[in-house]
Amino acid sequence: MSGHLPNSSYGAVPRKEDARFIRGKGTFIDDIALRGMLHGAVLRSPLAHARIVSIDTAAAEAHPSVEAVITGESLAGRGLAWMPTLSADVQAVLATDKVRFQGQEVAFVVARDRYSARDALELINVEYDPLPPLVDARLALHPDAPLVRDDLPGRADNKIFDWAAGDEAATEAAFAAADVVVSGDMIYPRVHPAPLETCGVVADMDQVSGRLTVWCTTQAPHAHRTLYALMSGLPEHKIRVISPDIGGGFGNKVPIYPGYVCAIVGSMITGRPVKWIEDRSENLMSTSFARDYHMHGEIAATRDGTILGLRARVLADHGAFNGAAQPTKFPAGFFHIFTGSYDLTAAHCAVTGVYTNKAPGGVAYSCSFRITEAVYLVERMVDLLARELGMDPAELRMRNLLRPEQFPHTCPTGWVYDSGDYPRALRAAMDLAGYEDLRREQAERRERGEYMGIGVSFFTEGVGAGPRKDMDILGLGMADGADLRIHPTGKAVLSVSCQTQGQGHETTFAQLVAEELGLSPDDVEVVHGDTDRTPFGLGTYGSRSTAVSGAAAVVAARKARERARFVAAAMMEVAPDDLEWSDGAWRVRGDPEQAATIGAIAMAAHSGLELPDGVDGHLDAGSVYNPPNLTFPFGAYICVTDVDPGTGQVRVRRFIAVDDCGVRINPMIVEGQIHGGLADGVGMALMQAITFDAAGNCLGGSFMDYLLPTAIECPSWELGATVTPSPHHPVGAKGVGESATVGSPAAVVNSVIDALAPFGVLHADMPLTPAAVWCAIQGRPFRSDLAITD
Amino acid sequence: MQIAVNVNGTEYSRVIEPRLLLIHFIRDDLGLTGSHWGCDTSNCGACVVWLDAQPVKSCTVLAAMADGRRVRTVEGLARGDGLDPVQQGFARCHGLQCGFCTPGMMLTARWLLDRNPDPTDAEIREAISGQTCRCTGYENIVRSVRWAARREAAAAGGADRAEAGTGGDAV
Numbered sequence: 001m002s003g004h005l006p007n008s009s010y011g012a013v014p015r016k017e018d019a020r021f022i023r024g025k026g027t028f029i030d031d032i033a034l035r036g037m038l039h040g041a042v043l044r045s046p047l048a049h050a051r052i053v054s055i056d057t058a059a060a061e062a063h064p065s066v067e068a069v070i071t072g073e074s075l076a077g078r079g080l081a082w083m084p085t086l087s088a089d090v091q092a093v094l095a096t097d098k099v100r101f102q103g104q105e106v107a108f109v110v111a112r113d114r115y116s117a118r119d120a121l122e123l124i125n126v127e128y129d130p131l132p133p134l135v136d137a138r139l140a141l142h143p144d145a146p147l148v149r150d151d152l153p154g155r156a157d158n159k160i161f162d163w164a165a166g167d168e169a170a171t172e173a174a175f176a177a178a179d180v181v182v183s184g185d186m187i188y189p190r191v192h193p194a195p196l197e198t199c200g201v202v203a204d205m206d207q208v209s210g211r212l213t214v215w216c217t218t219q220a221p222h223a224h225r226t227l228y229a230l231m232s233g234l235p236e237h238k239i240r241v242i243s244p245d246i247g248g249g250f251g252n253k254v255p256i257y258p259g260y261v262c263a264i265v266g267s268m269i270t271g272r273p274v275k276w277i278e279d280r281s282e283n284l285m286s287t288s289f290a291r292d293y294h295m296h297g298e299i300a301a302t303r304d305g306t307i308l309g310l311r312a313r314v315l316a317d318h319g320a321f322n323g324a325a326q327p328t329k330f331p332a333g334f335f336h337i338f339t340g341s342y343d344l345t346a347a348h349c350a351v352t353g354v355y356t357n358k359a360p361g362g363v364a365y366s367c368s369f370r371i372t373e374a375v376y377l378v379e380r381m382v383d384l385l386a387r388e389l390g391m392d393p394a395e396l397r398m399r400n401l402l403r404p405e406q407f408p409h410t411c412p413t414g415w416v417y418d419s420g421d422y423p424r425a426l427r428a429a430m431d432l433a434g435y436e437d438l439r440r441e442q443a444e445r446r447e448r449g450e451y452m453g454i455g456v457s458f459f460t461e462g463v464g465a466g467p468r469k470d471m472d473i474l475g476l477g478m479a480d481g482a483d484l485r486i487h488p489t490g491k492a493v494l495s496v497s498c499q500t501q502g503q504g505h506e507t508t509f510a511q512l513v514a515e516e517l518g519l520s521p522d523d524v525e526v527v528h529g530d531t532d533r534t535p536f537g538l539g540t541y542g543s544r545s546t547a548v549s550g551a552a553a554v555v556a557a558r559k560a561r562e563r564a565r566f567v568a569a570a571m572m573e574v575a576p577d578d579l580e581w582s583d584g585a586w587r588v589r590g591d592p593e594q595a596a597t598i599g600a601i602a603m604a605a606h607s608g609l610e611l612p613d614g615v616d617g618h619l620d621a622g623s624v625y626n627p628p629n630l631t632f633p634f635g636a637y638i639c640v641t642d643v644d645p646g647t648g649q650v651r652v653r654r655f656i657a658v659d660d661c662g663v664r665i666n667p668m669i670v671e672g673q674i675h676g677g678l679a680d681g682v683g684m685a686l687m688q689a690i691t692f693d694a695a696g697n698c699l700g701g702s703f704m705d706y707l708l709p710t711a712i713e714c715p716s717w718e719l720g721a722t723v724t725p726s727p728h729h730p731v732g733a734k735g736v737g738e739s740a741t742v743g744s745p746a747a748v749v750n751s752v753i754d755a756l757a758p759f760g761v762l763h764a765d766m767p768l769t770p771a772a773v774w775c776a777i778q779g780r781p782f783r784s785d786l787a788i789t790d
Numbered sequence: 791m792q793i794a795v796n797v798n799g800t801e802y803s804r805v806i807e808p809r810l811l812l813i814h815f816i817r818d819d820l821g822l823t824g825s826h827w828g829c830d831t832s833n834c835g836a837c838v839v840w841l842d843a844q845p846v847k848s849c850t851v852l853a854a855m856a857d858g859r860r861v862r863t864v865e866g867l868a869r870g871d872g873l874d875p876v877q878q879g880f881a882r883c884h885g886l887q888c889g890f891c892t893p894g895m896m897l898t899a900r901w902l903l904d905r906n907p908d909p910t911d912a913e914i915r916e917a918i919s920g921q922t923c924r925c926t927g928y929e930n931i932v933r934s935v936r937w938a939a940r941r942e943a944a945a946a947g948g949a950d951r952a953e954a955g956t957g958g959d960a961v
Binding site for chain 2: 014015017018019020021022023024025026027028030031033114115193194195196197198245246247248250279280281501502503504668669671672673674675676677678679680702703704708710711712714716717
C-alpha cells in the first residue's frame with residue numbers, strides 16, 4: 001500500500017481555492033445575481049405554539065414592488081405545504097394549522113428588491129390563538145403536556161422514539177460486580193453551528209424547458225436534487241442543484257429548509273429567478289441546531305481503577321419536527337459509540353427522543369452524528385470516576401485505554417474500531433503538555449489560592465458514513481461516486497459528489513489523484529458542487545469526504561492507471577504484465593528507463609495507436625465507493641485553564657491536541673481543520689448555547705446573545721500527531737473535519753471542573769459562563785436555559 | 791437621495807434609498823461582492839471595509855454616511871498587479887478556509903500593520919477580536935498577519951514596500 005508511505009504529491013501545499021478568496025472573488029450564494037431576479041423574505045411566527053386563525057395577505061400583495069405572496073394554503077394547492085425531513089418525519093414548509101416554534105415559517109413574500117420584500121412582511125396580518133408551549137423536554141412525556149404534533153394521525157404523546165443499544169443484562173452484571181459506581185447528570189445544551197454565511201438559495205424555473213436550477217448553500221447537492229424531485233414531482237433530470245462557494249457549513253447546510261422550497265415555488269409562480277437569503281436571526285432561530293441532550297451516565301469500576309461497565313439514559317430534544325440528519329437505522333445517530341476509547345466489559349444506552357416547541361433539526365454541528373455527545377458523556381464520567389477513586393484522570397485513562405493489539409476491536413455496542421494506538425497518543429499529548437510539571441504547578445498554585453485546571457479527554461471518532469448495507473438517509477445509500485477524465489495532454493479533471501465548505505477539497509483531492517498518477521496537483525482540476533457535472537453521492541458532513549469521496553477518487557485514479565498499463569504496453573510493445581508502476585510511470589521490469597508517464601500514455605490512448613482487444617482507448621475512469629466500515633480517528637486532548645474565583649471568568653491558557661486521523665494528505669489543511677474544531681470546543685464549553693424562556697422565546701437569536709469565540713478567547717493551539725493508517729481506506733486516511741469539535745468540549749469542561757475541585761465542585765453544565773462558574777463555586781444552582789427548571 | 795463615494799479609487803455617484811446600508815450599496819449597487827454580510831449586529835465583521843482610513847462594519851453604516859468619503863474594500867487591497875503582503879500571508883499560512891470572513895480580516899490586518907508594523911501576537915488578536923472566523927480557530931490568521939509583517943519588514947530593509955507587494959510568491 002504505497003499510500004501508507006510518505007508521498008510526493010502529499011504535503012502542505014498551498015490551497016488552490018485561496019487565489020479567489022484572498023482577492024474577494026469567491027462566489028457565495030448572495031453573490032449570484034441573475035437577470036430579472038426577485039427577492040424573497042419569510043414571515044415567521046412570533047409565538048412558540050399557537051393555532052393560526054387567519055392570514056391576511058391583501059395589503060402585502062398590494063405593495064407596488066411585490067410580485068407574489070405565498071402561504072401554506074397556496075402551497076397546499078401544489079402539495080407542498082409539508083415536506084419530508086431527513087428523519088422521515090414531515091415538516092411544515094409554511095404553517096397551515098398551527099405554529100410549533102418561534103421563528104417558524106408562515107408566509108413568503110416575493111418582491112423586486114430585498115428591502116421591499118422585508119417591508120411587505122410587515123403588511124401581512126396573522127391572527128394567532130396562543131397555545132401552551134412545551135419547552136422543557138423533561139416535561140414532554142407528562143400526561144398533561146401540550147401535544148406538539150397533532151398533525152400526525154393517531155399520535156397521543158410527544159415521543160418520537162425509544163432506542164437502545166448494548167447488552168442490558170451483561171451491563172447489569174458488570175455493575176453488580178463493581179466496587180465503585182459513579183453516576184452523573186449532564187446536559188449538552190442546544191447549540192447552533194452558525195456558519196458565518198447564513199443559508200440561502202437562488203431558484204430559477206425555466207418554464208419553457210421545464211428545467212429547475214437551484215443554487216443553494218447545500219452540503220449535499222445530490223441528495224437535495226433527489227428530494228426536490230420526490231417532493232415536487234419534477235423529473236430529476238430536469239433539476240440541477242449547484243452549491244457555489246459556501247461560507248462554512250458545519251452541518252447547518254445539510255437539510256432542505258422551507259425557504260428553499262418557497263423560493264422554488266416563487267420562481268414557478270413568477271417565471272423569474274427568486275433569491276432568498278436568511279438573516280442571522282432566522283439562521284439561529286429556525287435552522288438546524290445541534291445537541292440538546294439530557295444525559296444520565298453511570299460508570300462501574302474496580303477499586304484499583306479498572307472500568308467495567310457504562311450505562312447511559314438520554315432524553316433527546318428534537319424540537320417541533322424530527323429533522324435530525326442521520327442514517328435511518330440510527331435515530332440517536334452514532335451515540336452508542338459512547339464506550340469511547342476504553343476496554344469495557346459491557347455497556348448499555350437508551351435514548352428517548354421527544355418533540356418540543358423548539359426549532360427542528362438536530363445532529364448538525366460537526367458532531368459526527370452525535371459522537372460529540374457520546375464523547376462528552378464518557379469523558380465526564382471517567383473524570384468523575386477518577387475523582388471518586390482519587391486517581392489522576394490521565395492515569396485512569398491510560399489504565400483503561402484499548403491497547404494496540406486489541407484492534408480491530410468490537411466495542412460492547414457493536415462498532416468495529418479499525419485501528420488505533422491510543423496509549424501512544426495520550427503519552428504524546430502528556431509529553432507535549434508537560435503533564436507532570438503542570439500537575440506540580442497546579443499544586444503550588446492551589447497553595448496560593450489560585451485555581452488552575454488541567455483537563456484531559458480522549459476520543460474515538462467514527463466517520464466516513466458509511467457502508468450501504470447499514471447506512472442510508474431517506475433510503476439513499478451512503479456510497480459516493482467519482483469520475484476522472486484524463487485529457488490527451490495528461491491533464492485531469494476529477495468530479496466528486498462531495499462539496500467543500502472550506503475544507504480545501506480542490507487541493508486535497510487533486511493531491512490524491514496526482515499521487516496515484518504521477519501528476520502534479522496543478523494538473524488536476526477538481527469539480528464539485530454541481531449535480532449536472534458530478535456523479536451521485538451524499539455530500540460533505542460527518543467528516544466523510546476524504547473517507548468516502550477521497551477513497552472514490554483514489555479508486556478511480558487507480559482504475560485509470562490500470563487502463564494506462566495496457567496502453568503503455570502497446571506503446572512499448574511489451575506485455576502488460578511486464579510493466580510495473582513505480583516513480584510515477586509504467587516501467588518495464590528490469591529496464592526502468594523504458595517507461596511511459598500518464599501524460600505520454602494519455603496522448604497515445606487518444607491517438608490511432610493500435611490497442612489490444614478489449615481496450616478502447618482513452619483513460620477515463622469512474623468509481624462508486626461503498627466503504628467497508630467507518631474509519632476511526634482518535635486523539636488525546638489536554639486543556640489548561642485558569643479560573644478567577646471572584647468573577648467566575650475562565651481563561652483557556654493552553655490547549656494541547658494530539659490527533660490521529662491516519663495518513664495526512666495535506667497536513668496544513670488537516671491542522672487548520674483541527675484549529676477550527678478546537679475553537680468550536682472552547683465556544684461550546686464556555687459561551688455558546690441556544691436557550692429559551694418558559695414561553696418558548698429563543699434567547700440566542702443574534703450574535704449579541706449567542707456568543708462565539710473570538711481570537712481573544714482562543715489560545716495558540718499546540719498540536720501533535722500520531723499516524724495509524726486505516727487498514728481499509730485506499731490510502732489509509734481517516735477523516736478529520738469534526739475530530740476536534742468532538743473531542744475538545746470535554747477537555748475544557750474537565751479542566752474547569754478540575755480547577756474548581758478545591759470548592760468540591762463535581763460538575764457544571766455547559767456553557768461555563770462566568771455566571772455558571774461563579775454559581776458552581778458558591779454551590780448555587782444555575783441554568784442558562786430558563787425553560788429548564790430543576 | 792444622491793451620494794458620491796470613492797471606492798478603491800473610483801468615484802461612484804448613485805441615487806439611493808436613505809435607509810440603504812453601506813454593505814448593500816457596495817455589494818448590490820456597485821457589484822463589489824468581495825465584502826460579505828454576516829450578522830446585522832456588528833458582531834461578526836464579515837462586512838468590514840475601510841471608511842476613509844478606519845475599518846468599519848458596513849452592515850451598520852448607512853450608505854448615505856459614506857457620501858463624499860473614501861471606501862476601501864478587499865478589491866482595493868492589491869496594489870497594481872501585485873497582491874498585498876497581507877493577502878500573500880493569508881494564502882501562505884492557510885489563514886482562510888471557507889473564505890467568508892477573509893476580506894474583513896485582511897482589511898483589519900492591513901489597518902493594523904499600517905499603524906503597528908511589528909505587532910505582537912496579542913496585538914494581532916486584539917485587532918481582529920471584533921471579527922469572527924468559524925473555520926480557522928484564529929491560529930493561522932495570526933500567523934498570516936505575522937508573516938505579512940515580517941515580509942514588509944524585510945522589504946523595508948532592502949527595497950520599498952510596494953516592491954515587496956509585487957515580489958511575493960504567486961498565489
